[in-house]
Amino acid sequence: MSTVPAAEPARTVAQATSRSGNFVTAAHSTQGMVSLFTDNGQRYLKFDETFKTDNGPDLMVLLHRQTVPKSYSKENYESLGPLQQVSGTQGYLIPADVNPEDFNSVVIWCRKFNVTLAFRPRYANGYATLSK
Template sequence: MSTVPAAEPARTVAQATSRSGNFVTAAHSTQGMVSLITDNGQRYLKFDETFKTDNGSDLMVLLHRQTVPKSYSKENYLLGRLREKNTPSS
């Protein structure tokens, strides 16, 4: 008689990509693609492996409907600090 419990089926949570786009250079040289991911009711940005930006203090992420916004008003964008930035070795 085995005392090993039967394995429970793995639970998977669907991740949905609702939007994606490419970064454009503003105050800092930036390139790469980003996707807006919804996972378990939470939204976050996923940067692809080609993402690169300059080093700098207070790097921010700005999501806007226009490629180059003519003005910035709080109801037209989402803004947040860049939490972590991995850069390739040079």
């Protein structure tokens, strides 16, 4: 007698990443790729396994309205929270009421010293790839 294996439950598959690119160093050496993707209706930023930046106090991940961030008044950015770690893969949930298309860059910012470590510019057709 043979048995038929039980069917596995359906899995939610993330949409293909359509917007990604490398960080641009500002005040501190930073490398790696950031991608914008959607999974089960929620939007995320993901830093890939090659991500690496310098350590510092009070490092934050932001969506910023300026392509090359210069001003950090509250109306210019949306915080996605503290940087989880200075290297490796990590993800940041974009709140449902925040439209990433309203912002022009992803930024790693030291809030304590008001210093931009690195940023990832967005262009009209999405997050375009930049080479270092």
